[in-house]
Amino acid sequence: MKNLTVVDNPFVKRDVTILRDKETNPADFRSALNRVSYSLAIEISNHLELSEFEVQTPLEKTKGYKIKKQIVLVPVLRAGLSMVSSFLEMIPDAKVGHIGLQRDEKTLEPVDYYYKTPKNLDESVTILLDPMLATGGSAVASFNYLKKRDANNCILACLIAAPEGVEKMGKEHPEVPVYTAALDRQLNSVGYILPGLGDAGDRTFGTF
Numbered sequence: 001m002k003n004l005t006v007v008d009n010p011f012v013k014r015d016v017t018i019l020r021d022k023e024t025n026p027a028d029f030r031s032a033l034n035r036v037s038y039s040l041a042i043e044i045s046n047h048l049e050l051s052e053f054e055v056q057t058p059l060e061k062t063k064g065y066k067i068k069k070q071i072v073l074v075p076v077l078r079a080g081l082s083m084v085s086s087f088l089e090m091i092p093d094a095k096v097g098h099i100g101l102q103r104d105e106k107t108l109e110p111v112d113y114y115y116k117t118p119k120n121l122d123e124s125v126t127i128l129l130d131p132m133l134a135t136g137g138s139a140v141a142s143f144n145y146l147k148k149r150d151a152n153n154c155i156l157a158c159l160i161a162a163p164e165g166v167e168k169m170g171k172e173h174p175e176v177p178v179y180t181a182a183l184d185r186q187l188n189s190v191g192y193i194l195p196g197l198g199d200a201g202d203r204t205f206g207t208f
């Protein structure tokens with residue numbers, strides 16, 4: 001997929017290893033996830049347009065920069081919540097929408113239960129946050145919703161992607177750049193990513 005960027009600097013490689021390790025406890029899992037999210041946010045910033053303005057230093061005027069468009073972060077509940085704080089530290093004036101989806105364990109189809117996004121998505125850059133891109137069903141359903149709300153400049157930030165999910169995004173939303181910290185091998189028979197990290201929501205929130 002031409003729109004796929006794998007962000008794998010040495011810090012990310014170390015932290016993805018911590019996330020994969022089944023012995024990692026939820027506190028260390030959340031810390032590693034926060035650090036990887038910083039790296040994703042920094043890489044994604046290369047995709048954002050700047051506007052220039054004049055800034056007055058204590059000594060003289062010089063050129064300054066700001067991010068041109070309003071950024072809207074949209075975590076997919078629950079696991080996407082774990083990426084919000086790092087992105088907000090890098091983009092403090094971002095707005096935050098929420099999409100509630102849960103995969104049906106039998107069909108693997110996403111079932112929606114909550115939507116709340118800011119107005120004027122057509123004038124914003126919308127960054128969907130979800131650590132896992134597995135079958136791609138949840139990401140595709142999220143962008144279907146966001147596009148109905150007029151989002152036209154969208155990015156997906158995830159932690160681990162399966163080839164199946166990347167392919168589905170490429171078919172359904174080919175213009176959306178996908179940033180991930182790892183591209184894994186495949187899905188297993190029940191839709192989990194291999195080698196993966198298990199259930200991201202459960203490992204983040206300790207619900208096991």
Ligand code: PRP
Nearest residue numbers: 077078079102103134135136137138201
């Ligand atoms: C996980 C994950 C994604 C989805 C990915 O959420 O956070 O949203 O699965 O799978 P897909 O690409 O096959 O759609 P889950 O449904 O487990 O909900 P949770 O975050 O509430 O645990």
Ligand code: URA
Nearest residue numbers: 134192193198199200
């Ligand atoms: N959701 C998860 O949390 N993990 C997977 O491996 C696939 C979907």
